[in-house]
Each structure stands twice: as structure tokens, then as C-alpha cells.
Amino acid sequence: MRACCHKKTAFTLIELLVVTGIVCILAALLLPALSRAKAAARSTTCKNHLRQLGLALKMYCDDNQSKFPYYQSLPDSAPHNQLNTSFWWAKLLPYHPLKWTDPAYHCPGYKGPISVAYPNFGSYAYNAKGASVVMWTNYVFKNPALLGLGGKVNPGYLARVNSETQIKAPSQMFSIGESRWKSKGEYSSPCDLLECGHIYVNRGAFAFDPARHGKNYNQLFCDGHVSQMSPWFLFNVTNTASMWNYDHQPHPEFWPHF
Numbered sequence: 512m513r514a515c516c517h518k519k520t521a522f523t524l525i526e527l528l529v530v531t532g533i534v535c536i537l538a539a540l541l542l543p544a545l546s547r548a549k550a551a552a553r554s555t556t557c558k559n560h561l562r563q564l565g566l567a568l569k570m571y572c573d574d575n576q577s578k579f580p581y582y583q584s585l586p587d588s589a590p591h592n593q594l595n596t597s598f599w600w601a602k603l604l605p606y607h608p609l610k611w612t613d614p615a616y617h618c619p620g621y622k623g624p625i626s627v628a629y630p631n632f633g634s635y636a637y638n639a640k641g642a643s644v645v646m647w648t649n650y651v652f653k654n655p656a657l658l659g660l661g662g663k664v665n666p667g668y669l670a671r672v673n674s675e676t677q678i679k680a681p682s683q684m685f686s687i688g689e690s691r692w693k694s695k696g697e698y699s700s701p702c703d704l705l706e707c708g709h710i711y712v713n714r715g716a717f718a719f720d721p722a723r724h725g726k727n728y729n730q731l732f733c734d735g736h737v738s739q740m741s742p743w744f745l746f747n748v749t750n751t752a753s754m755w756n757y758d759h760q761p762h763p764e765f766w767p768h769f
Contacts, residue, residue: 620723
């Protein structure tokens with residue numbers, strides 16, 4: 512009886528395999544939920560970034576006769592320790608605590624390059640020219656009325672901006688959104704100019720990169736609110752053309768011809 516009481520017990524191989532299998536099943540069930548939670552957290556942070564940009568954009572307009580910043584204009588006299596102060600994001604520096612070159616400025620799910628040498632790469636982009644995908648120079652000759660928020664102060668480009676009072680539907684017009692991946696010519700990464708037009712999944716011309724936080728893009732509207740949108744809807748000009756333009760009209764004469 513004494514020998515029987517002191518006998519050691521252990522798991523059998525089958526028991527170990529069963530326990531291991533249960534752990535693997537539980538992990539497989541939990542990992543997708545953890546991934547979704549992580550993506551949701553990134554999306555929330557990204558939305559907060561866009562809301563801060565929206566507040567900065569509003570304060571800029573308040574100080575500049577209700578006019579939006581140019582996409583590109585003359586550099587500031589005070590450089591703010593930036594390499595380039597001629598672009599829209601540099602004009603928001605007095606109202607926004609972070610610089611474009613700071614990774615904390617951008618979406619936490621963005622893994623692309625950040626640069627301030629044209630073309631400027633980063634996770635956010637400005638609705639400068641509206642629902643038009645033609646070249647800037649052609650755009651000047653074909654459409655003297657700028658559809659987006661602000662043009663470029665360069666010879667041969669459209670040098671004007673729109674004001675808050677000109678926006679027909681502020682709650683339905685994009686101002687700043689998540690940048691779009693392009694691999695055409697000099698645009699080898701997401702740049703700071705928001706592009707309208709059709710999309711492809713192979714990162715060719717007018718491609719997109721939705722893997723930052725799930726399947727949707729966060730968009731800031733002119734009234735300051737932020738919404739999620741599917742890229743397949745957002746970048747389909749048939750669906751959203753009027754949401755790119757200050758007069759809330761689709762202007763199909765400037766759509767891409769595929």
C-alpha cells in the first residue's frame with residue numbers, strides 16, 4: 512500500500528497531443544479577433560489625427576479670410592525647421608503640434624516612406640483639384656474654375672484657392688484623406704495629393720493600399736467630421752464625384768477615360 516501511494520503519475524502522449532490541439536484551436540480563434548482589435552485601434556488613432564488636422568485646417572481658414580491653403584505655394588519666411596514649407600501641410604504647422612516628418616503625424620498603420628521633397632510621401636493627402644485625374648496643365652486650360660480646395664502657385668498652374676463660403680455641401684466634400692498608393696512615374700508611393708479615379712488591385716496606375724487598418728479608408732470632410740469609406744466606393748468616380756468638388760456637382764467632363 513505504501514509503494515502504491517508513492518507511485519508517480521504523468522501525462523500520456525495522447526493527453527499531451529489533445530491539450531496541444533485545444534491550445535492551437537483556441538489560438539486560431541483568438542488571433543483574428545486580436546488582429547481586428549489592433550486594426551480598430553489603429554483606425555481610431557488615424558481618425559483622431561484627421562480630426563486634429565481638421566481643427567488646424569479650420570483655424571488656418573479663420574486666419575486667412577476663410578480661404579483654404581494652396582496645395583503648393585511660396586515657402587514661408589519662417590521655415591519651422593522643415594525642409595519644405597510650400598505645401599499645404601506646412602501651412603498648418605502653426606496650428607498643429609506635429610511636423611510632417613514626425614512618424615506620429617501619420618496613420619499608425621502606414622508603413623510607407625515619409626518625405627518632404629516633391630513628390631511628398633506620407634499617409635495623408637489633400638483634396639486639391641477635385642474629381643479630376645487629368646494633368647495639372649491640361650486642367651488649367653480645360654477648367655478655369657478649380658473644383659478642389661487649392662491649386663499650385665507655379666507658372667503654368669492654376670493659382671487660386673476656394674473659400675469655406677464656396678463649399679456647397681461641407682459635410683459631403685472631402686478635404687484631407689488617407690493617401691493612395693501609386694506606382695506610376697515619379698509617384699512610387701502614397702503622396703500628399705488626394706487622387707480621384709478608378710482603382711486596380713495590382714498597385715498599378717490609380718492603385719490603392721488599404722492594409723493600414725482593415726479594409727476602409729478614413730476621410731476628413733470640410734465640416735470637420737471623419738468617416739470610414741470602402742476604397743472601392745471612394746475611388747469610384749461614378750459614386751463619389753460630387754463629393755470631391757466644391758460645387759457638389761459631378762463634372763463628368765473631367766473624369767478619366769478608360
